[in-house]
Amino acid sequence: MKKKAAPLWGLGLWLVVGLMMAALPCQAAVSADEDCMTCHGREDLRSHRGQSRFIDKTRFAKSAHGMKGMGCTSCHGGMTVTSREKRVPHRLGLKPTCGGCHAKVDEEYSKSLHARVSQNICYSCHNPHYCTSFRGMSGEERKNICLKCHAVQHTHQWLPQKDLHFSYLECTSCHALNAQVGMLFFMVDRPAGSKETSLDYSQLEPFIEPGKGGLAETLDRDGKGRVSAAELNTFMKTVQDHGIPTAGLEVRILVLKPSHDFSSKGERARDCTLCHSRDAAFYSKLLLMIPEKHGGVRTLDLEREVLGRSGQLPFLVDFYMLGESKIRKEDLDEVLQAVKRIGFKWLDLAGAFIVVLALVGVCFHALLMFVTRKLRTRPPSAEIEQLPVPVQVWHWLHGMCVIFLLLTGLQLRLPDVLPVFATFLNAVNLHNLCGAVVIVDYLFWLGYHLWKREFHSRFFVSPGDFFRDSAQMLHYYGYLIFVGEGYPKTHGRYPSFDPLERTFFLTTMLVFVPVQMLTGVLLFDVRTMMPAIEAVGGLRVVDAVHVFGAYVLLSCMVVHVYFHTLKKYRLVGRTYGGAS
Numbered sequence: 001m002k003k004k005a006a007p008l009w010g011l012g013l014w015l016v017v018g019l020m021m022a023a024l025p026c027q028a029a030v031s032a033d034e035d036c037m038t039c040h041g042r043e044d045l046r047s048h049r050g051q052s053r054f055i056d057k058t059r060f061a062k063s064a065h066g067m068k069g070m071g072c073t074s075c076h077g078g079m080t081v082t083s084r085e086k087r088v089p090h091r092l093g094l095k096p097t098c099g100g101c102h103a104k105v106d107e108e109y110s111k112s113l114h115a116r117v118s119q120n121i122c123y124s125c126h127n128p129h130y131c132t133s134f135r136g137m138s139g140e141e142r143k144n145i146c147l148k149c150h151a152v153q154h155t156h157q158w159l160p161q162k163d164l165h166f167s168y169l170e171c172t173s174c175h176a177l178n179a180q181v182g183m184l185f186f187m188v189d190r191p192a193g194s195k196e197t198s199l200d201y202s203q204l205e206p207f208i209e210p211g212k213g214g215l216a217e218t219l220d221r222d223g224k225g226r227v228s229a230a231e232l233n234t235f236m237k238t239v240q241d242h243g244i245p246t247a248g249l250e251v252r253i254l255v256l257k258p259s260h261d262f263s264s265k266g267e268r269a270r271d272c273t274l275c276h277s278r279d280a281a282f283y284s285k286l287l288l289m290i291p292e293k294h295g296g297v298r299t300l301d302l303e304r305e306v307l308g309r310s311g312q313l314p315f316l317v318d319f320y321m322l323g324e325s326k327i328r329k330e331d332l333d334e335v336l337q338a339v340k341r342i343g344f345k346w347l348d349l350a351g352a353f354i355v356v357l358a359l360v361g362v363c364f365h366a367l368l369m370f371v372t373r374k375l376r377t378r379p380p381s382a383e384i385e386q387l388p389v390p391v392q393v394w395h396w397l398h399g400m401c402v403i404f405l406l407l408t409g410l411q412l413r414l415p416d417v418l419p420v421f422a423t424f425l426n427a428v429n430l431h432n433l434c435g436a437v438v439i440v441d442y443l444f445w446l447g448y449h450l451w452k453r454e455f456h457s458r459f460f461v462s463p464g465d466f467f468r469d470s471a472q473m474l475h476y477y478g479y480l481i482f483v484g485e486g487y488p489k490t491h492g493r494y495p496s497f498d499p500l501e502r503t504f505f506l507t508t509m510l511v512f513v514p515v516q517m518l519t520g521v522l523l524f525d526v527r528t529m530m531p532a533i534e535a536v537g538g539l540r541v542v543d544a545v546h547v548f549g550a551y552v553l554l555s556c557m558v559v560h561v562y563f564h565t566l567k568k569y570r571l572v573g574r575t576y577g578g579a580s
Contacts, residue, residue: 033071033072037055037057039053041055056130063129063130064133064136065128075098098122098123098128102122109260111261112261112262139170139255140170142170142172143166143170146171160432161526164527167527174275177259179255179257179258180255180256181254182253182254182284182286182287183287183307184251184289185289186250188248196250198250199247204291206242207242225301226302226303227301228305228306229306232288232302236249248315253282256285256287270423270425273416283307286303286306286307287301288300288301347551350548350551351547354555358555358559361559365477372484376481376484376569391448401434401437402557403557404430405434405550406553408420408428408430409431412424412427415427435517435520439517461506469488469498469499473488474500501563504556505560508560515549516546516549516553519542519549520546522536523542523543
């Protein structure tokens with residue numbers, strides 16, 4: 001028997017029913033959110049442990065999840081109603097399913113140390129009800145997430161300049177080694193005695209060039225999509241000269257793209273050269289943040305030369321990465337070609353030139369002494385001055401510490417060429433320790449000679465006789481000593497040091513060494529000493545004086561040690577200008 005076809009009105013009925021059933025989940029989700037807020041919208045709602053379970057509906061709507069239209073059941077799936085009459089009408093322990101949306105982050109996080117500590121740490125760090133997008137948070141807000149659990153003030157004692165690092169860096173700058181880190185520049189006004197404020201669009205609008213279209217086009221004059229140092233300098237100079245004389249740029253090192261694979265114990269985070277080098281990761285991405293006309297901000301790429309070899313621009317005086325200008329191995333092969341582009345590395349070039357000059361001079365003099373050795377009588381061995389025991393102790397301790405200071409200083413300037421003390425951090429700590437010992441040792445030396453009243457007899461040079469006596473000593477060291485002539489008759493008035501030695505010694509001990517100690521103290525704690533540093537010219541000036549002074553002292557040590565070996569020839573041969 002042939003089966004009858006179903007009437008068309010029946011198919012239409014089933015279609016309407018199907019559409020109604022398909023619409024039920026959306027309606028259920030809406031009603032579920034409203035049902036949730038019936039309880040969780042009450043400010044007095046607390047768990048049995050006394051923890052608040054209140055959800056601010058307005059704040060949630062402005063959160064990253066709320067802005068995307070997500071509701072309660074988007075994260076808390078599989079909810080089962082037990083009884084509406086009960087105090088808690090659903091089963092407990094409803095864990096959010098973060099990995100459902102954040103699959104890549106979840107996979108990365110599962111391999112980190114945090115995952116071994118807790119699988120529920122996602123919402124321990126990030127409040128899912130009020131969370132802000134990564135780009136919407138400031139560096140300080142991101143840092144505060146870590147500070148919920150980590151008491152960094154008690155765990156970073158090894159870190160030099162700890163407070164200064166914390167003021168410029170967020171935690172993940174060092175501890176999330178796969179994160180993309182960059183430098184963010186923004187325009188500020190720094191009026192004397194007032195709080196620094198960011199410049200808004202209305203303050204910068206008068207400096208927009210007619211026909212350029214906007215602030216971004218005014219800055220990027222050549223339209224290449226990147227603001228050069230020259231373009232930035234031109235704009236900032238215009239702002240300073242025609243309206244805001246205290247305008248400048250503030251700098252922050254920020255994580256631009258986060259990573260949840262944190263270093264296990266921070267071993268690599270202790271490698272100072274990851275940042276204190278021109279190859280630091282954050283130098284690869286430089287961004288200038290500028291305000292927009294109708295609110296909000298945008299970023300423009302900056303060229304590397306803003307902080308490159310040509311030196312910093314004048315409105316960046318408050319930011320200087322210690323060690324960014326250190327000379328490197330490849331620079332030694334390109335010195336002649338790089339001199340014009342080297343910027344503040346001229347310090348190393350000038351210092352190296354002085355040291356090499358001292359070494360060449362000493363070696364040349366020693367060579368002539370060797371060649372003319374047969375013209376001189378063998379020197380007596382009993383003419384070496386015996387110093388008091390306290391002075392001997394000071395002399396050897398001072399010399400040893402100065403040698404360590406010079407060696408550690410060379411490693412700090414050339415870490416990939418002279419890794420004498422294994423790691424950069426070892427060199428920093430030993431450098432600081434020896435510097436402290438030298439300061440104490442210097443005060444002892446000064447106090448001892450003042451107490452003994454020996455400065456005049458050992459170090460004083462008569463101004464009236466200085467040039468005549470110095471000329472005789474130059475004649476002696478430059479010619480007479482080679483041909484076997486005796487020490488000038490002026491030695492009778494200078495039993496300890498000759499006029500040249502006295503001038504050399506006093507200049508070193510009363511000028512170069514104090515300046516070196518002072519700049520070292522200022523650099524020991526930059527954050528605390530910043531007012532004093534600014535008073536003497538700024539951080540770059542202090543660092544330059546300290547580095548250049550180190551090269552000068554190294555040259556002085558070479559000359560001092562060599563001239564000490566020549567004392568044995570003083571009483572040999574005839575006396576210049578008189579009987580032997």
